[in-house]
Amino acid sequence: MNFDILVVGAGPAGLNAALTAAQAGARVGLVDDNALAGGQVWRQGPHHRASAHARAVFDQIDTFVRRGALTHLTGTRIVQALPERRLLAEDAHDARVLGYDRLIVASGARERFLPYPGWTLPGVTGAGGLQALMKGGMDVRGERIVIAGSGPLLLAAAITARAQGASVVALVEQAGSASVRRFAAQLVRTPAKLGQALRMRFDLRATPYWCGSYVIEACGETRLTHVRVQRGNEAVSVACDRLACAYGLVPNASLGAELGCRIDDQPLAGVRDAVIVVDDWQATSVEHVYAAGECTGVGGMELSAVEGCIAAHAALGERARAQARFAGRERYRRFAARLSEAFVLDARLRDLASPQTTFCRCEDVAFGDVAQHRSWRDAKLHTRCGMGPCQGKICGTAASFCFGWTQGIPRPPLAPARIGTLLAAQAED
Template identity: 35%
Template sequence: MATTAERPHLAVIGAGPAGLAATLAAAARGVRVTLVDAGAEAGGQFYRQPAAALGARRARALHHQWRTWEWLRDGLGEHRAAGRAAHLTGHHVWCVERESAGFAVHALRGPAQEEPAVVRADAVLLATGGYEVVLPFPGWTLPGVVTAGGAQALLKGGLVLPGRTAVVAGTGPLLLPVATGLAAAGARVAALVESADPRALLRRPSAPAAQPGKLAEGAGYAVRLLRHRVRVLVRHTVVEAHGTDRLEAVTVAALDADGRIRPSSERRIPCDTLAVGHGMLPHTDLAGTLGCRLSGHDVHVDDEQRTDVPGVWAAGEATGVGGAALALAEGHIAGRSIAARLHGREPDPGAWSAAARSRARLRAFFAAVDAVCAPPARWPDRVPDDTVACRCEEVTAGEVRAAATGLGAGDLRTVKLLTRAGMGWCQGRMCAPAVAGLTGCELTPPRRPFARPVPLGVLAEGPEDPAEEGSS
């Protein structure tokens, strides 16, 4: 029997549902796995856990699919105890390099994220998740306006309510657990404002057949919204957020079929918190650095979750946003495929046929969801020129528009060079969708050399001795 050091080595980047499922599948089949994640605990955003110091007695009340989380958590613990897996927390991966004998995963660790670390492996799984899209509107930079996922993270990870009276707005399935979670935790949710009409999903013949369980889950959320007396406004949007030092109210209005504001439909809702989101985009920075092919915004993978770069797999939101169940199926398939190929065997697709069927149904369902829950049409027409579009560099919508209409910018990079929109700390992750909408430029995934800011000292000195990374 091969010793631990002799086993093929897999680096999994991201400890959310996809990364955890892949870790368990690969480790159970003789692969040594190092799970590298920026979080202090495994789980990702979906299974985000309160810090142990908070002494949460009913953490499961903040989650559904708790038994699945327990299975993932306990499985990881067993593999770590047996020496088959290592879990590196607080490691922010900024680059993955191909080397002659495999891959080098470069990360930053420590309180200031300035300590270099590297993990060398024979194969890499990218389970890097996604990030929220938030489109600008007057007042969106006021304190009290947070992303929908940010409100959920405060509640799950810190047991903190972002405010006492909340409005949850935007579009997409994430709004439902955010609104019900805030209400169950004691906030008064004054309204859930959805710019799409989710009932349109029922008019798509393939969606209910593809995943009836998801429709039942949605019905469960609807019951909880009724129980907490949350007013649901479909085909509505937030027009403006009001306040001086912080949020005091929002104005919402109804939308017609063309995305225009219906006359005389505006209403003002007092609140101290607005949790807003307009869907998600995949994190593809590391995939881009490696040269992986992208299909639109998603990392392109085959039936085994392999990218077109040999030795690199991808799973979860990075390959297309579709929720935790899809991420689990993709992670399981990737882990089994990696294990077979690292042992020099051709994988047997029949071994993951159930996961493949689940993957197909969920992909079909979320394709229908994406079509229904797109950001409202004509939203750029409602953004005044003095509204900030890029928060990092304080670039207004008017300056962004002028770059296209007055200076001839025809792509996001040119707009960035002319206005500095996208040059700040987030490197365009927050503002790129807004800039694309305001200028009519195509929203294309950027190709960056690094996935996050890196101190110059780290680049100058190189990583520390990697011998201990992933060895425990």
């Protein structure tokens, strides 16, 4: 399968890139590991209807698919980059080799999880993870939920939970109240964001919103029954059936690194996270490869959508059309900078885990066993930390925050793959 423009990721950045390229008459491929388009922000599900804007984008994508101008590969993940502008991919049944003239990486971001006692109990998820489960059909009617961590995602998750019939008993934000108020006041510079924030806060007006607070322990025997929250100098206990707790987002830069793109550390909420480096045209350091959306830095849905359009126009050689979008991109980049500044992670979050707290979930390695080593490489060699199915996506990110370690460039395959898929790559070569 060969394409003029191949887009990896069907969130706001990838969808807008694919749509822009298809409208220009290019042969477009769109690859995503979810069953339906939308990524995490526009995720669809049996009990969740996407926004009107998202549905309009989905409808346009479907129109181009029916016309044969766009190939949408759902439930398909990229396993490895191959020579000569090709990617190895697999779905539930087959392996595929995808060729491209131009590639747009729109691999998005994932949640940042930090260890604390009880964080592996059944009933504990991330805020975005809870959203995904609810949109996918998980029944939370009548359940008591605490949503904790940092950033506007907490409000969005709470809105979804209430719409699904849950009771949100507390919103626990680690950023201080002064930082949150300052960020809210600055939303006047982005009216659409201001309107969205006001609507969410009004809908959640009866829900306690604790700033400068964080979960110190999730408690229960076989599953979660209550959480302990640090509020100032006091630790309070909150009874609940679920805890959704995560501390912002981490760019998914693995595919860019595998392709040989320049990767750099960017300060996001006070943590230096690896991002794919791009120029004004969203072009990476590798010829014919572009990147857009939160894999280049976390900035929200609107910024991702604009970057997707710019990347597609630039990949098509339509520089004037790309440049026309620069002003909008800059406006949302300033918003992203204010967001990062307001929700800087509290240094005290580094010290929540006890030596016995599980640090690497995949390999069942304790925090104390990891902490005695000098680097991520040493910890992996001596404890197998980060060598399980997630390949350090959870514990490696936590290690970069807790210990200041860098993870290095991932090795292929980028995700667990069947032996037959890897053999297919050898056959191609």
